[in-house]
Amino acid sequence: MAHLQNLNETGVAIQGYDPVSYFENQPVEGSTEISSTHNGAIYYFSSQANKTTFDAAPSQYAPQYGGFCAVAVSEGKTFPVDPKSYIVENDKLYLFYNGRLGDTKPQWEAEGQTRKANADTHWENDDLTVVYPTVNY
Structure with missing residues (x-):
């Protein structure tokens, strides 16, 4: 079942913040150059390593x-x-x-x-x- 998502007008989640960075206790904005899509939401990442981490288990890191x-x-x-x-x-x-x-x-x-x-x-x-x-x- 698809749920509502809090996205900006271009489909970006968390106002462009890197979801993995929250788990490192240092939320930072991601880069438009490093992104993934999960359940119709676009996520930006501050590093390729964080993107790789997210892509391996997106449901764990999505808010x-x-x-x-x-x-x-x-x-x-x-x-x-x-x-x-x-x-x-x-x-x-x-x-x-x-x-x-x-x-x-x-x-x-x-x-x-x-x-x-x-x-x-x-x-x-x-x-x-x-x-x-x-x-x-």
């Missing part, structure tokens, strides 16, 4: 919940993210919104098990309200 804010998904909606607001937990990448409306990462940290269970249920059931940002959040 959870299509790259939408994990807290928002736990509430049954999609919302954009700040690619610098993240957690790698149990070898999975979770991204969060951090902007004018607040910072959602502390909510996940405080209620992680409940939030994850709710997010997993909403995601698996495609039970999400799509929020298209019309203003700069």
Whole structure:
């Protein structure tokens, strides 16, 4: 089953950040010269080694919940993210919104098990309200 993905207008995931770099605890922007496509999303990488790592196991490195804010998904909606607001937990990448409306990462940290269970249920059931940002959040 195909799920929604948080992509820019050209189909790029994580606003161009290298997904493997999150697992090295140093998220960096990738290069348009080094890319891969997974489930219809384009990922950029900061090195050929990171691309090779991703290509060997893309589902391990792609962000959870299509790259939408994990807290928002736990509430049954999609919302954009700040690619610098993240957690790698149990070898999975979770991204969060951090902007004018607040910072959602502390909510996940405080209620992680409940939030994850709710997010997993909403995601698996495609039970999400799509929020298209019309203003700069």
